Amino acid sequence: MSFRIDPRLPLTGEVRRILAEEIGKALLHLDTARSRPEQGLHKCRKRLKSARALLRLVHSGDETFCTTENQCYRNVAALLAGPREATALIETIDRLAAAFPKESADGGLDAVRDRLIARQHDLHEGAGLEAAIGAATAACQDGMKRIESLDLPDQPEQAADVLAEGARVTLRRARKALDKADSRGEADDFHDLRKAAKTHGMHLSLLGRLWPTPIKARRKAVDALGERLGELHDLFVLRALLEADDEPLGPPEDTKLLGKLMKRSEKSLRKSCLAEAAELFGDSPKHSTKKLARKARDDLASPAPRDETSASAG
Structure with missing residues (x-):
């Protein structure tokens, strides 16, 4: 099955199906x-993000269920954040080395990378990771049992309104985060923009048969923005470590080049992310999702095609 809502089928059943698939895959990745x-x-956290995006999309249809489950999977993701982040920071060093080959050719980033590898090893080999995986597994298993309690409106007009509202809320979040990132430029502003962009990208996948305009190009652009915002977020996290009083990345003589390259990369990423986000989220969320609501009502109201058995019996 796919990560896409079939408009020919009842919304409740489709959302239950997709949620069960995503959490089931998260459990496999935890193992x-x-x-x-x-x-x-990394793969587990991606599945959890997909599940949470789905819950945000249908939030207005069953607020109690969606709020509770979203918080549950947010907590699960938080359990795994530290160990995953340790790997992401090593990848950030490697990206910097690839982006600035001349500057890093003499091994100016090696000492920092070695410390990050040691940090990753400590997080991955300790008892804490096993405990986190165990707690995450138990939470996901409990969540699977609760899926059948989800109850959404299945009437076409009401279901369409639920989907349109979920998409609209995320677009509003993206627009608000973009405005803040452009005016203040704080790390949290870009992080909020990244989360909204990622969620919107998943909504495009879920609504692939309902979105009122061709989504292939938009989805590609949203994914590219999400990747760049992710790289920028990793730089912010790395900078926080660089500026920490206990110098976890090493003394100044070991981190001088890192600081210089991070500054250059961050400046470029900020500029490109703001420009790309303005292209994607500059329109009014209300205007965009009005079209979605109209198309969704029409598509959801269309009768499901009879299966081959029924057709032959007729």
């Missing part, structure tokens, strides 16, 4: 993370 944390943790 993988016991032996291969670098791969398993």
Whole structure:
């Protein structure tokens, strides 16, 4: 099955199906993370983000369920954030080395990278990771049992309004975060923009058969923006470590080049992210989702095609 709502089927059943698939895959990745944390943790967190995006999309249809489950999977993701972040920071050093080959050719980033690898090893090999995976697994298993309690409106007009409202809320979040990132430029502003962009991208996938305009190009642009915002976020996290009083990345002589390259990369990413986000989220969210609501009402109201057995019986 796919990460896409079939407008020919009842909304409740479709959302239950997709949610069960995403949490089921998250559980498989958690099992993988016991032996291969670098791969398993990242893939698990991606599935949790997909599940939370789905819950945000249909939030107005069953607010109690969606609020509770969203918080549950947010807590699960937080359990796994530290170990996953340790890997992401090593990847950030590697991206900087690739982006500035001349400057880093003499190994000016090696000492920092070695410290980050040691930090990753401590987080992945300690008892804390096993405990986190165990707690995350238990929470996801409990969540699977609760899925059948989700109850959404299945009438076409009401279902369309639920989907349009969920999409509109996320677009509003993106627009608000963009305005703040442009005016203040704080790390949290860009992080909020990243989360909204990621959620919107998942909504495009979920609503692929309902979105009123061609989504392939938009989805590609949203994904590219999300990747760049992710790289910028990793730089912010790395900078916080760089500026920490206990110097976890090493003494100034080991981090001088890192600070210089981070500054250059951050400046470029800020500029490109703001420009790309303005292209994607500059329109009125209300205007965009009015079209979605109209198309969704029409598509959801269309009768499901009879299966081959029914057709032949007729």
